Amino acid sequence: MTPCESPYAARLNHPKRCDQELLARIERIVPIEHKWTKIADRDYPWTQVRDPDRLLMRALSLEDAGTPELDPFWAATWRAAIGLEKFLDRYDLNGHRVLDLGCGSGRSGIGAALRGAIVTMTDLAGAAILVSRYNARFVESHVQCRRLDWTDETLSGDRFKWIIGSDIVYDPKLHPILEPCLRRHLAPGGRVLLSEPQRHTGDRFSKWIRSAGWKLQEHFLSLDDNNRDLRVFELTLQD
Numbered sequence: 001m002t003p004c005e006s007p008y009a010a011r012l013n014h015p016k017r018c019d020q021e022l023l024a025r026i027e028r029i030v031p032i033e034h035k036w037t038k039i040a041d042r043d044y045p046w047t048q049v050r051d052p053d054r055l056l057m058r059a060l061s062l063e064d065a066g067t068p069e070l071d072p073f074w075a076a077t078w079r080a081a082i083g084l085e086k087f088l089d090r091y092d093l094n095g096h097r098v099l100d101l102g103c104g105s106g107r108s109g110i111g112a113a114l115r116g117a118i119v120t121m122t123d124l125a126g127a128a129i130l131v132s133r134y135n136a137r138f139v140e141s142h143v144q145c146r147r148l149d150w151t152d153e154t155l156s157g158d159r160f161k162w163i164i165g166s167d168i169v170y171d172p173k174l175h176p177i178l179e180p181c182l183r184r185h186l187a188p189g190g191r192v193l194l195s196e197p198q199r200h201t202g203d204r205f206s207k208w209i210r211s212a213g214w215k216l217q218e219h220f221l222s223l224d225d226n227n228r229d230l231r232v233f234e235l236t237l238q239d
Contacts, residue, residue: 019134022133022137023047026127029127032049035048039110040114042114048105049076049131083230083232087193093115094116097160098164099185101122101148101164101181102166102167103128104166105135109121119143120146123147123148129146151177155185159186162192163182164193167196167197169202172201175208179209182235191234193233193234194233197227198228202231214236218234
């Protein structure tokens with residue numbers, strides 16, 4: 001499929017004023033580039049940070065890497081996000097409410113929306129919220145983007161049947177903050193899907209989350225890229 005044949009062509013060729021204003025806000029914060037990517041088995045227009053490694057080095061030089069609002073790690077499209085989006089094919093998300101934690105540029109959340117879910121994509125980094133909003137403009141009827149601090153914030157409204165997150169268990173110091181956030185937002189009988197690339201910190205999370213009262217099933221997914229399979233933690237609360 002060529003861009004002109006895409007179902008998104010009309011809005012790409014004639015962007016709404018709100019699209020143009022949002023894009024201008026993003027460009028004032030981070031350098032970006034546009035491409036096409038595969039999401040939910042379809043070609044999808046994608047905007048991402050250009051050279052995220054440079055953004056990370058700049059943050060380190062300014063000693064901003066530890067500041068959540070300026071955390072540059074959201075800017076990369078991690079394998080865990082690509083894999084989690086593909087993994088969603090195993091479930092029927094149509095019509096269900098999904099919470100995406102640490103959404104970054106929005107790949108997993110948009111993948112859920114393209115499968116019919118009603119998605120709330122969240123991040124702590126303001127730039128991530130802007131980029132994910134821009135990427136989600138083609139599924140805007142199914143998506144809202146919100147800032148969420150896992151430490152003490154709770155989103156208003158009903159809780160979520162599904163919570164998803166990619167590469168958000170890499171830091172054991174965050175586990176005691178993430179776990180209560182999951183409990184506050186997960187609906188009774190709901191499921192959590194968290195993907196990560198089989199780091200040793202993932203092994204630690206697996207043991208820790210069981211001790212916190214969760215049932216856990218581990219799934220493994222190959223991306224056919226000559227790297228280790230991704231691991232997806234499927235969590236449910238014990239009765």
